[in-house]
Amino acid sequence: MQTKTQRSRPDQSEPAAPATPLGTRERIVRTASRLMQRQGYDGTGIKQISTEAGATLGSMYHFFPGGKQELAVAAIRHGDAEFVDILGAVLAAEPDPGAAIRALTRSLAEGLRASDWIDGCPVTATALGTAAGLPDIQAAAAEAFAHWREAVLAKLIEAGLAETDARELAHTVISTLEGAELAAQVTRSEEPLLLAGTHLTRLIDTYPRTADAG
């Protein structure tokens, strides 16, 4: 009977209306980011975004004349900045980088479970599947990864690791977090993330540090 298979879209929780009401553009970007995070680029329609953001179709193309692609780039940049904030806050709360990254994995695991395993990395789902054909989106995703790597790098340098070691480790920390989040999402279990935290800590602790670490 149904011509297109229906997919349940939980969407159980409104993100709690903020004190200052958001502008239309901001509402659109946030909604796009959240929906593409869950459903990917192709799985998310402009009409769905406009409906859930409380904006009309005219507003969508008023603010994003480049259409869906431009919207996706804005969504990825939003997710990028959002995670930079989380990353900064969690890393700052623990002096030791290993402990900080372990705390980060716990935080990610909690968030994933709280969303019933649907809110994964805010850029992966959007970028995957479009990487080959839509260079703007791919580039925005690459920038996000670079920003996150830089945050980890700064933490490792601050702890007294050699620059080369820190730079290389930052790559693997982000890669492992990405993969563990993915695995946790697919298997609906916190285990991959928590083990990633333990192992990353152990790996980092094998590298020498200078004495004057703050």
Place this chain on the structure above:
Amino acid sequence: MQTKTQRSRPDQSEPAAPATPLGTRERIVRTASRLMQRQGYDGTGIKQISTEAGATLGSMYHFFPGGKQELAVAAIRHGDAEFVDILGAVLAAEPDPGAAIRALTRSLAEGLRASDWIDGCPVTATALGTAAGLPDIQAAAAEAFAHWREAVLAKLIEAGLAETDARELAHTVISTLEGAELAAQVTRSEEPLLLAGTHLTRLIDTYPRTADAG
């Protein structure tokens, strides 16, 4: 002018016709697996699969009455088995598990570069974005991850690691490989994969082994 933004679909290389001509069903599954690996579930159409597989639309629904979902499950299982073979071959070629995993990352990096960074993990793109709404697909992806973990686990046990250590490491090895492949794809660089290989080797080498390792 165009109502739907066109996406370039390179598809430069036919996978070289095998000696034994494939049956229709096999051709459909392989084509579906390859296309969904590149474009994701929502980005891949039944008509596109049928065209590229040289099958008619009638054949598609003859072999897969469950439609696109059933086809996606078959595609994921195909990618699963395909990677189990690669994993088994590469891991068997090196006695030391660390060296074997490093060889694996080199192999993955080569394949990714050879495909101009479009052929990533054969199940990730298909599963992502559908995990929440399509349980069959999510379950097939979870099974694939479990199979790959078991292959790594066997290699670590064989090398003399304690079972608990090996079991936990197998999780992180797969997570890190997944994430590094993703990062390599997005940044169009082999670096994340190669660094992942180095770091995973270093991590594995921090664990004790029994003397009677083969």
Place this chain on the structure above:
DNA sequence: GTCTATACCAAGATAGAC
């Protein structure tokens, strides 16, 4: 088992009134 035609719906995007 294979093929063609088609029903039915949703997608992205645009036009133009207000």
Place this chain on the structure above:
DNA sequence: GTCTATCTTGGTATAGAC
């Protein structure tokens, strides 16, 4: 800046001849 109506194309899926 907002809203509605609409155009066109593509999607999934089905029917039924061969």
